[in-house]
Amino acid sequence: MIEFRTADPTDAEDMAEVQNAIYRAGLRANPVDVALITERYLDVEHTVACTVADRDGRIVGFQSVKRAWPGNPYDVPAGWGIIGTHIHGCVQ
Template sequence: MDIRSASLDDAAGMSRVLREIIALTGRERPNDAAFITAHYIANPASIRCSIAADEAGNILGFQSLVEAIAGNRYGVPMGWGIIGTHIGPRAHRRGVGTALFAASRAAAMQARLEKIDAYIGADNVSGLRYYEAMGFRTYRETDGIVQKMFVVGRENVA
């Protein structure tokens, strides 16, 4: 498995991953290449957007880490990062999420972030488990959303 920074050439493969997730979960979300480019690859607040690819170059999943800007829709304080993880169903339980988070955590440390927020649907059991396993802890719950926080620079695993 190859973990690297996402490029404009990855937008179509990242879009495919989102469509596979939608097909599995029924959770609609924007997923076209233009959205991927604007919100993940070329986002001005981006710290790092990583992809995981198999030996053939197929994208298995991706993870975005952006800096929280004033007035962000998640209510995350400035100085924190906001993370989003998207792993295709065929890549579950293969270490993709762990590998992606290692890259994001290193980027967060280099960017001197204090904390990282993960905004997860309360019904997204696999997402909640994933972030908990990575060391995130719940700090806020509202209207079907669970927000978990990771403290950068210290061991977070229970």
């Protein structure tokens, strides 16, 4: 069963693995590390919510919702929403 809950810093390694699985599948330009996950999803002052999909203690996906700020790395106009949804390719 999958449980949805708020992400916390202990999820960073599993969240990185989700994005790196997407990278290995050729669907993401660059791999990530725990530092980038922490910076982009867990320590962001503009975060509205970051939710993980936890299947029996393993993070199989996550979604981040934040409010765009001037100069954000996604090129989204300030004040708009930024939504990132990431699902591990091995979820069955």
